[in-house]
Amino acid sequence: MDVILETGGKGRAVKAGTAKGRKAKGGRTRQTILEVAVDIASAEGLEGLTIGRLATQLSMSKSGLFAHFGSKEDLQLATIEEARSVFIEDVIRPALQAERGLPRLWKLCDTWLSHVQGEGVSDGCSGGCFFAAAASEFDSRPGAVRDRIAEIMKEWLSILRRAVVESQEAGQMNEDVDPTQLAFEFNAFELGANWALQLYGDKQAFARAREAVLERLRRHSTRGGAALLPPIKAKPRRARAKK
Amino acid sequence: MDVILETGGKGRAVKAGTAKGRKAKGGRTRQTILEVAVDIASAEGLEGLTIGRLATQLSMSKSGLFAHFGSKEDLQLATIEEARSVFIEDVIRPALQAERGLPRLWKLCDTWLSHVQGEGVSDGCSGGCFFAAAASEFDSRPGAVRDRIAEIMKEWLSILRRAVVESQEAGQMNEDVDPTQLAFEFNAFELGANWALQLYGDKQAFARAREAVLERLRRHSTRGGAALLPPIKAKPRRARAKK
DNA sequence: CTTTAATACGAACGTTCGTGCTATATCAGC
DNA sequence: GCTGATATAGCACGAACGTTCGTATTAAAG
Numbered sequence: 355m356d357v358i359l360e361t362g363g364k365g366r367a368v369k370a371g372t373a374k375g376r377k378a379k380g381g382r383t384r385q386t387i388l389e390v391a392v393d394i395a396s397a398e399g400l401e402g403l404t405i406g407r408l409a410t411q412l413s414m415s416k417s418g419l420f421a422h423f424g425s426k427e428d429l430q431l432a433t434i435e436e437a438r439s440v441f442i443e444d445v446i447r448p449a450l451q452a453e454r455g456l457p458r459l460w461k462l463c464d465t466w467l468s469h470v471q472g473e474g475v476s477d478g479c480s481g482g483c484f485f486a487a488a489a490s491e492f493d494s495r496p497g498a499v500r501d502r503i504a505e506i507m508k509e510w511l512s513i514l515r516r517a518v519v520e521s522q523e524a525g526q527m528n529e530d531v532d533p534t535q536l537a538f539e540f541n542a543f544e545l546g547a548n549w550a551l552q553l554y555g556d557k558q559a560f561a562r563a564r565e566a567v568l569e570r571l572r573r574h575s576t577r578g579g580a581a582l583l584p585p586i587k588a589k590p591r592r593a594r595a596k597k
Numbered sequence: 598m599d600v601i602l603e604t605g606g607k608g609r610a611v612k613a614g615t616a617k618g619r620k621a622k623g624g625r626t627r628q629t630i631l632e633v634a635v636d637i638a639s640a641e642g643l644e645g646l647t648i649g650r651l652a653t654q655l656s657m658s659k660s661g662l663f664a665h666f667g668s669k670e671d672l673q674l675a676t677i678e679e680a681r682s683v684f685i686e687d688v689i690r691p692a693l694q695a696e697r698g699l700p701r702l703w704k705l706c707d708t709w710l711s712h713v714q715g716e717g718v719s720d721g722c723s724g725g726c727f728f729a730a731a732a733s734e735f736d737s738r739p740g741a742v743r744d745r746i747a748e749i750m751k752e753w754l755s756i757l758r759r760a761v762v763e764s765q766e767a768g769q770m771n772e773d774v775d776p777t778q779l780a781f782e783f784n785a786f787e788l789g790a791n792w793a794l795q796l797y798g799d800k801q802a803f804a805r806a807r808e809a810v811l812e813r814l815r816r817h818s819t820r821g822g823a824a825l826l827p828p829i830k831a832k833p834r835r836a837r838a839k840k
Numbered sequence: 841c842t843t844t845a846a847t848a849c850g851a852a853c854g855t856t857c858g859t860g861c862t863a864t865a866t867c868a869g870c
Numbered sequence: 871g872c873t874g875a876t877a878t879a880g881c882a883c884g885a886a887c888g889t890t891c892g893t894a895t896t897a898a899a900g
Contacts, residue, residue: 383877398737405858417859418878426858482737486792490733493795494641494725504796538789538805545792546785549729552736553747562781573816626847648888660890661848669888843900853890864879870872 384422387412388436391429395437396484399491400430400499430499437484438506444469446513455524456575456582459517463540463567467560470548483548485510511537526579527571536574540567627665630655631679634672638680639727642734643673643742673742680727681749687712689756698767699818699825702760706783706810710803713791726791728753754780769822770814779817783810 390411395403405426409419423429445465452461470483485507492500518533543563550559571583633654638646648669652659666672688708695704713726728750735743761776786806793802814826 399734402737404856406856415879417861417880420859421877421879487733489792489796490730491642493792494645507796535805535808538793538802539786539809542785542789542792542806542809543782545788546781549732549736549785549788550781553732553750559781562778563785565778566782566785647886649886658849659888660850663889664846664848841900844898846897847895849892849894851891851893854888856887857885858883860881860883862880862882864877866875866877868873868875870874 384432387419387422388432391433392437392440392484395433396482396487399487400433401491403430403433405429427497427499431502434488434499434502434506437488441469441485453582455517455521456526456571456579459514459521460567460571460583462514462517463544464564466544467547467563470544471551471557471560482552483544486545486548487552511541514540521575521579524579526576526582528574528576531574536570539570543567627675630657630662630665631675634676635680635683635727638676639725639730642730643676644734646673646676648672670740670742674745677731677742677745677749680731684712684728696825698760698764699769699814699822702757702764703810703814703826705757705760706787707807709787710790710806713787714794714800714803725795726787729788729791730795754784757783764818764822767822769819769825771817771819774817779813782813786810 387408391403391408394408394411405420406416409416412419423432445462448465449458449461452458470486472482485503488499488503489507492503514537515533518527518531518536521527522529522531522533543566547559547563550556550562568583572580572586575583630651634646634651637651637654648663649659652662655662666675688705691708692701692704695701713729715725728746731742731746732750735746757780758776761770761774761779764770765772765774765776786809790802790806793799793805811826815823815829818826
């Protein structure tokens with residue numbers, strides 16, 4: 355599944371995808387590199403993202419690719435920024451179109467889960483959360499990479515928390531809910547779903563995470579807020595055969 | 598925090614521990630190696646567990662250490678088994694002494710969290726869950742190591758689930774609770790707490806995880822079961838300053 | 841005392857990693 | 871068409887990794 359540099363297509367948002375000139379070529383190549391880098395790193399981690407491997411997959415030479423970044427760390431940082439852009443585009447922006455309050459909070463979680471699950475047909479069944487992988491890989495490796503990852507994840511937690519607060523301000527969620535606590539729990543469900551997917555390929559975990567989130571939202575929503583949530587699915591209530 | 602086998606002049610590792618005999622010596626060395634290996638791997642992951650580093654920390658030669666295991670993979674597998682033993686000793690066994698049902702279920706979660714948090718004074722502030730780190734490191738690396746990790750984590754999930762079922766059988770928990778779902782959620786809270794600790798050094802996350810677990814236990818417990826849980830702490834209800 | 845086998849060491853091998861130097865195409869502007 | 875910047879390739883280095891091999895030490899067995 356090599357990625358050829360010049361197929362043209364490449365749906366992702368590139369500043370000037372078709373700009374001509376030698377100068378622009380480098381930028382486009384860099385962009386292509388980063389897109390593949392995010393793919394690899396999502397599945398195998400930021401350290402599995404080897405320059406040699408990246409070059410091979412892109413049919414480039416190591417040094418040619420390396421020239422686009424001053425160091426491995428720069429490549430990692432750039433990859434992180436690219437992943438953040440993708441995340442914003444795929445998760446944050448769609449959620450912002452939902453109505454502020456409970457609908458947006460639910461949409462954030464729902465889209466996040468879809469994003470990790472491997473949204474559409476992307477590329478088979480890879481999936482996996484870039485930041486979850488990167489975080490656990492660098493949590494014990496101090497440096498700029500780790501700091502940036504921590505910053506971005508804090509950003510994400512903050513967004514979740516704000517959505518909770520806004521739900522309360524809109525009178526859709528009970529005031530006695532601690533927003534930080536709820537954000538922690540939602541984030542944990544997402545980590546748990548990602549964990550189950552990566553380790554067992556258990557796609558059902560996403561249904562469980564959604565149910566966990568929804569149950570909590572319903573539990574804490576006011577009378578006015580409850581109507582804004584998806585309808586309750588009929589529970590299949592059958593004891594699992596699992597011993 | 599090096600572990601010196603014996604200060605003997607030339608770094609000679611000669612020590613007459615409890616058991617005598619040349620034969621037993623190897624076994625003791627191996628055990629010492631594995632204990633240090635678990636420590637390193639808990640903090641830095643199974644791949645950060647380099648043979649060279651392990652040897653340095655033990656004041657041994659790489660080859661001398663290597664001789665105890667046929668390969669790196671064998672070392673990893675042995676380290677996993679050692680970690681499992683520690684886990685059983687530190688978490689499972691204490692929980693089994695709690696009364697079957699809700700008390701045991703709560704104890705399992707509580708002890709697990711303490712275990713990850715770094716329980717006592719162990720060695721400063723390391724902490725971190727061996728299996729969480731190992732799982733996310735190997736989830737995309739097929740092989741015996743990954744399989745064993747998956748097996749052990751499934752074992753753990755199964756224990757959690759059984760505790761839920763037993764709580765229901767004891768009439769302490771409502772029957773409409775899906776044990777698999779609850780086990781998933783508890784596991785997610787634990788992953789979330791570990792994540793926050795590793796990335797932010799946020800020990801408060803454990804309080805949050807405990808609260809999340811307890812709230813769920815209370816929510817689903819029957820009238821008879823509720824009394825078996827820890828008393829409700831007075832909520833400090835103060836809005837966090839965090840923006 | 842001699843022999844044996846367990847234990848550990850030191851040196852080296854082959855590989856892979858990140859990285860630096862140098863050369864060569866390829867286009868923009870004069 | 872020449873010049874100069876830019877993009878990519880080729881090659882080599884040093885470090886670290888897992889691993890192998892030959893050897894020294896030494897407790898236990900004969």
